[in-house]
Amino acid sequence: SAAEEVRLGVSIPAATHSFMGGINFWANQAKKDLEAAHPDLKITIRTAANATEQANQLQDLSSVNRINALVVFPFESAALTRPVANVKRAGAYVTVVDRGLTDTSAQDAYVAGDNTAFGRIPAEYIAKTLNGKGNVVALRGIPTTLDNERMDAFNAVLKEHPDIKLLDAKYANWNRDDAYKVTQDYLTRFKEIDAFWAADDDMAFGAIRAIDQANRKDIKIIFGGAGAKDMVKTILDKKDPRIQADVSYSPKFIYDAIKLTAEARLKGEALPATTTIPSTLIDASNAKEFHYPDSPF
Amino acid sequence: MSQPEIAAGAADERRETGTPLAEKLAGIGPVVGLIALCILGAVLNPDFASFDNALNVLTRTAFIGIIAVGMCFVIILGGIDLSVGSMAALIAGCVIMFINWASSHLGSPLLAVVAGAALSVVLGAVFGLIHGFLIAKGRIEPFIVTLGTLGIFRAYLTYFADGGALTLENELADIYAPVYYGNILGIPVPVVVFLLVAVVGAVLLNKTAFGRQVQAIGSNETVARYAAVDVERVKILTYMALGICVGIATLLYVPRLGSASPTTGLLWELEAIASVIVGGAALKGGQGSILGTVIGAVLLSVIANILNLTSLISVYLNAAVQGFVIIAVAFIQKGRR
Amino acid sequence: MSQPEIAAGAADERRETGTPLAEKLAGIGPVVGLIALCILGAVLNPDFASFDNALNVLTRTAFIGIIAVGMCFVIILGGIDLSVGSMAALIAGCVIMFINWASSHLGSPLLAVVAGAALSVVLGAVFGLIHGFLIAKGRIEPFIVTLGTLGIFRAYLTYFADGGALTLENELADIYAPVYYGNILGIPVPVVVFLLVAVVGAVLLNKTAFGRQVQAIGSNETVARYAAVDVERVKILTYMALGICVGIATLLYVPRLGSASPTTGLLWELEAIASVIVGGAALKGGQGSILGTVIGAVLLSVIANILNLTSLISVYLNAAVQGFVIIAVAFIQKGRR
Amino acid sequence: MSDAMSDCSGLAVSFEKITKRFGPVEVLREVSFDLAAGKVYGLLGENGAGKSTLMKILAGYERPSGGRVLLGGEPVELSGPRDAEEKGILLIHQEFNLADDLTISGNIFLGHERRRGLFLDERAMRAETRAALDAVGLRRDPDTPVRRLIVAEKQLVEIARAISRRARLLVMDEPTATLTPSEVSRLFELIRRMRAEGVTVVYISHKLDEVERITDEVIVMRDGRFVGRSATASLSRHAMATMMVGREVSDLFPPKVEPDASAAPALKVRDFAVPGWAEGVSFAVRPGEILGFAGLVGAGRTELFEGIMGLRPATGTVEIAGQATRISSPRDATRHRLTYLSEDRKGKGLHVAFPLRQNLTLMALERYAKPWLDGQAEEKALKGAVAEFGIRAGSLHARAGSLSGGNQQKLALAKVLHPEPRVLVLDEPTRGVDVGAKREIYFLIQRLAAQGLAVVVISSELVELIGLAHRVAVMRGGRLVATLEEADMTEETMIAFATGSRDVAA
């Protein structure tokens, strides 16, 4: 019933890199805004450093904090399926964000990021800008299902463009330093590179530094991902001819998910089974909409 | 060959003749830390003191706790193993692949699960054997060997999982689930297994020739060698024992999350080693106790649990609180050294 | 009294001659590994052998290398420091915040950058002092102290950065950039600094009373104490030296990316410790060399470099190759022990 | 226990042209001699003569570079100490071989744990340990960690360990170096019993009176060679010494030089207490004076001085050269030019893994750091010390641990003298040192004293105290019970005070 107090648990990964920093920021923002607006709403945020810890926290949220609604950004889809199912079984309403569970009956609602678009859009953009011909290298994140989805989508597009060659795709762990090193070595190894796809803006920053240092003029495109504020600003200000586009994957969706869930629960309503937050191409024309100067990401 | 314990403890080195009372008291050091922490927890959140919460904490301590028992042997031996987290991840991956495969090939899903559980322990023993062999026979520093296998194990898991996750089929996961989620007389299975492993570990360490020899080697390898202890064999067996503990922990872990990915078991090695050291062992080898290790492991998860149950401070600072508490607990019980 | 170093060398102890010729040859162990690896790299990809690539590798080794030089002292002392990566990250964060703030408050951006660089070293020294104090006066195991601060440092960085990245303002980054990107006589600044730090470290270790005392404490703390060595003071200074090395490394690191985030410096501690051990030190203390450490650090980055320059195997297995090579190198040079 | 092994007859041994090289250094050169079963042999020789090395070969710890060992006429190739033990050969090491973290009982049965089924039979081991400890006269709980034992007690544990095994041939490498007369007597009792049972015993010692008392035959080595053997009864101590050193050994002790009686004390200790160990101790040493400290094992002498050096918590006042000083660490003490030689050479005295040079200069490093360590000056100092103290090392670059026991002792002595102290405390200074070198050390101490150094000598060898000291303080149960002047210094009086059979006098 609408009168019941809503104790909403939010379980997200710890702020171990900038994107997750954004998730943390927006989750805290949501707590601040929503608790101020709704006196009978109590939001508890937990951040976990790994899947096991997240499972522990879900258990604690359920059994000790006695939440009746949960917004969870799972570390790993498969690993968290059972722990989330347990929370749901204990009576909480569950909204899963970004990474769907392997068993959808464990969730009530799913607010999805679009990882396929995250990989597809840069590939399409690169193919188009290079006129279907050129050399591309990629920097991948940490080996995870979601990284695979993005890479597969990227590869799928490239398949349609036989003249675009993906020279190599190595892991740089969503980390600036690793991206810097891998890029340096790419530059040593490949004398002719037309485009860089760094599957996250954090990595793109590292790559840019290495490219600038090597003073390489052959690289025409550097495409990051997720729309970090500095990257969006660069696009907005047209500061760097190599960076004219990005793909959105805003951590703000956690804010939306919390807000939707909280407000729906306060009214005793349910969310649609799936809400997809689309990933779209960011370029100079729409960059303004994606610029959140206060967010850490 | 420094003996800080003499240097530091010259004072306590008294004329005592009988059993050293001081030493018995010292063993209580971590217990005091644990009790203090529990009181704090209960004050901050009354739910902390509930039976359910206690069982939750103990259950989740089980993995690290079981590994820490094995790690305690390795540390007493004067060695170290950095690879346990990766090893657990790889074993979990292999077991999941095996069970998925076997359920269709062996006919019975139950049999597949049972065989998978056995495989877990066998793999642990084999990996431990490899470590022991490289360290004892190859005479390579344990730090290097296990740093190497840390990378190797995780790389192979990533390879098998194609960068993603290996997942137990749902029906099989349901069969396996009771091993983590079940109870024996109201006590969760992992807690029961943890206690069993700890008891076996304690007996092995204190009541058998093997345990005695592990301590002797850690205390002074030359002396042990001169005393006709088969140092190589004991070393190999010790690393195998740790491997088996990792196998048992993994056996319990698989049904919990039903999947293994390249991030599984990350940093477990630090937690396991920390449990042992917080429990009173010295990284130099020669001393350490299973009881202390168990308490150390519980203590570390209680800290995390209390942080989960309260929202005193910015989430970003959780790790800092944990750090302060670890140092404080170590300081309180340092009298022991 | 335990004498593990005898223990470790019981077998070889017998063969020992007078002149440490064997010892000198042994020092060459890691060099042989490095040369073998370089030849392999050149065969796999001719670009490997280019001057530019060599400078790239050396430049990126500089951070870990500088930290490893400090770590070498700590390990010889018989200690350990797990926090260096977090410490570097926190220092980087503080320095960036400071420079951003100071450029408007001090008036001169250049002055702000210079003051920031100095702050980096000062912070390192202070953090090292805290470690040393807790370990020497508080008598807490170094493993525990630095495991605690590992969490604390990173948590505070995350807190300051709100989970995101702290970034140097563009104009300031440009002023600071030459410290990383500049050259001195064609040699990148970080490489020059690395060499300087290594030389100073080697002199300090081998040519000063302090260095001798560090070795004495690591070899046998009690004997050192009886021999009128001020054990506490030397310990504190050693951890401070490591802190200063971390500060210097950070000072070079900040201009590279101009930012610090919670992933900055992740696992640097493992890399630094591994460099020292691959370079021939024993985790038990008492022995280790700066030259070996430098070679160890270079060796580790060369492995990663070669893997990046080739696509021999599945990307998933890179870490495995790294693991195998580390173990193999350690095995080749184990004769030394 | 030895009396349980009626089936074991003693072992006869023959060494045939045994050679041993450590790298280029040849330490044994074609040593050949035979040992008959059931006799007690004294093995004599200067420091570094190769006694320990030869015995290590016999007990399987080292392998000969050439030659062979015959046991009961059969040539054997020992694969290790375990192999030797199975053949009944046991060695009590000159340097301790105990695992500090284990208990006494754990050490005694290490590698030979008694089991009942899968588990340790602690009860049996404890009982056997207690019996063995009783046999050697050590009144300690078998569950005491060895870490807590003092040097002499460790020595007794070593002996207890050896006798608790079934030995047919027992080698004792300086078992009495740290023992006082009563323990020594008990040990000799044991040896006699073993001989009666047919066990062969090789007894290595630099205490010639003991060799005279217990052995049947004396074998002498010099420079890695066998030089001669003779029935003990046919030799005087003097002859033994001459045989060992290869030249005439004249008076062991230098003539005493009386200190300036009017000089102010260099070290004055008043009402000093080390809780649990010593109480109400007051004494003073003048420059030029040699003050001996006598007492039984456990009298608290070592702990008293460790307290004075700031190594143990203690109360009381210490004055150095008339100035009250607070000493909280050996560093402070050294700064006041008070240095201390520990009785525990390996555990507290020397860095066995370090070369000689680093050991020698460690206490006086400031002198060589200006600010860079002057390796050449250090090397020169080492050469000087080697000459002055007669340190014999295969190579000057060798690790201190590879020196023979006596030579390690000389190095340790050189080390504590290196900072040029004005008060010197020597705890068992001639432990394991050969007669020739002993004499040199006595002369050195006397010479230093004559130059104004105040010296405290703690020793279990009463003869040494009588020959060297101007006065002797006797401690019992942590209290200073008597201070004997030159005239009263006899073995009998000292023992009487030390054991309490005579009442407090001075």
Ligand SMILES: Nc1ncnc2c1ncn2[C@@H]1O[C@H](COP(=O)(O)OP(=O)(O)OP(=O)(O)O)[C@@H](O)[C@H]1O
């Ligand atoms: N491991 C070793 N490496 C090199 N030299 C050694 C080693 N062990 C012994 N030596 C050398 O062998 C020689 C003989 O030593 P050994 O210990 O047998 O003498 P010892 O007769 O027992 O003397 P002491 O009476 O002083 O105990 C010495 O010069 C010693 O330095």
Ligand SMILES: Nc1ncnc2c1ncn2[C@@H]1O[C@H](COP(=O)(O)OP(=O)(O)OP(=O)(O)O)[C@@H](O)[C@H]1O
């Ligand atoms: N009655 C006793 N029974 C058993 N052990 C005793 C007894 N009295 C003393 N001890 C032990 O003897 C040891 C004291 O040794 P301490 O070092 O004080 O002697 P010391 O005078 O320095 O002798 P030394 O220098 O000759 O070894 C202690 O470990 C103590 O427990």
Ligand SMILES: [Mg+2]
């Ligand atoms: Mg000897």
Ligand SMILES: [Mg+2]
């Ligand atoms: Mg004593």
